[in-house]
């Protein structure tokens with residue numbers, strides 16, 4: 001099989017692959033637009049493969065690798081991150097090039113043995129160590145928990161390229177374009193933020209630490225393991241990751257409701273209408289049973305206002321809403337103004353649960369809540385309008 005590789009600079013090639021078959025990333029997050037697993041090959045005085053791809057795509061990777069290397073041997077395989085979407089093909093590469101030296105940190109070595117039973121031919125690197133490739137040198141910086149404990153990045157002193165593993169990556173297959181100046185960023189921005197909010201955002205504190213650590217480098221290009229190669233404006237993706245990891249949000253409101261028979265959605269419609277009357281331009285409304293939580297939290301990460309409404313189900317939250325609340329907590333989402341509402345028919349429970357959630361997440365909570373019995377009354381809808389007005393007031397404050 002002869003598949004496409006793309007030259008990035010002299011002796012540096014993109015040999016990543018696209019995956020449009022997998023439905024769910026981590027068997028959980030929808031890949032409506034696919035994903036790329038990026039791998040890079042240096043073929044200068046020494047040869048080095050930087051990260052591999054998911055095992056389902058190993059043939060494609062090996063074909064590109066051998067296509068460029070020809071009779072040359074592979075000197076190094078640098079492992080920036082051990083999550084199987086990048087480490088899955090390591091064993092196949094080692095089988096093909098048994099003399100290759102694997103490069104990683106102490107935790108990488110531990111995972112290599114635990115995942116794949118691989119020992120030996122390993123070069124351990126620590127913070128600030130360099131790997132001499134003859135005509136260029138890679139220097140390593142540890143970025144623990146961006147996205148796993150062993151995660152690390154490397155910086156190429158010759159072309160000033162940062163190999164950033166999951167950091168600065170995004171969802172979305174590379175449908176022809178590889179570089180940031182070739183892509184339609186309107187599409188990729190949302191997919192990149194969805195990747196951030198779904199996968200990396202939980203570790204925002206560590207992302208901030210990594211950005212601070214890398215500030216001193218003069219980065220001219222970023223090669224992540226997902227999404228486009230940032231050769232034109234690497235500062236753009238650094239700025240966005242900086243903004244998202246600081247929980248810096250835009251003016252707007254995400255309304256999410258859970259309903260079985262429509263009563264709770266009537267309340268949501270009222271809230272949305274009043275927000276519009278109050279001058280809020282960005283209003284995103286979702287039925288929690290229909291839109292996957294992945295897309296909802298992408299919007300929640302973007303906007304400061306969050307209004308959650310739920311019907312009562314077995315004394316508590318409607319299960320899909322319970323799942324959303326769990327994911328918001330799990331991903332450690334912060335810096336929101338929160339309003340809640342709900343409905344019930346006998347003893348209630350949904351609004352009480354949403355209040356409980358508000359207490360755990362330290363959001364700016366709008367105290368005037370409303371819980372309608374069965375179908376909302378005019379008074380209930382007036383109270384919904386009050387939540388919307390208070391939200392608009394706080395957003396504009």
Ligand SMILES: Cc1cc2nc3c(=O)[nH]c(=O)nc-3n(C[C@H](O)[C@H](O)[C@H](O)COP(=O)(O)O)c2cc1C
Pocket residue numbers: 258259260261262263264265311312313314315316343344345346347348349373374375
């Ligand atoms: C399966 C099921 C379980 C429910 N459990 C409760 C409950 O535990 N407590 C309660 O007060 N209402 C309960 N309800 C009533 C609904 O919460 C109530 O009718 C609500 O207004 C429905 O809102 P919706 O029209 O937006 O779906 C339940 C309804 C269903 C269908």
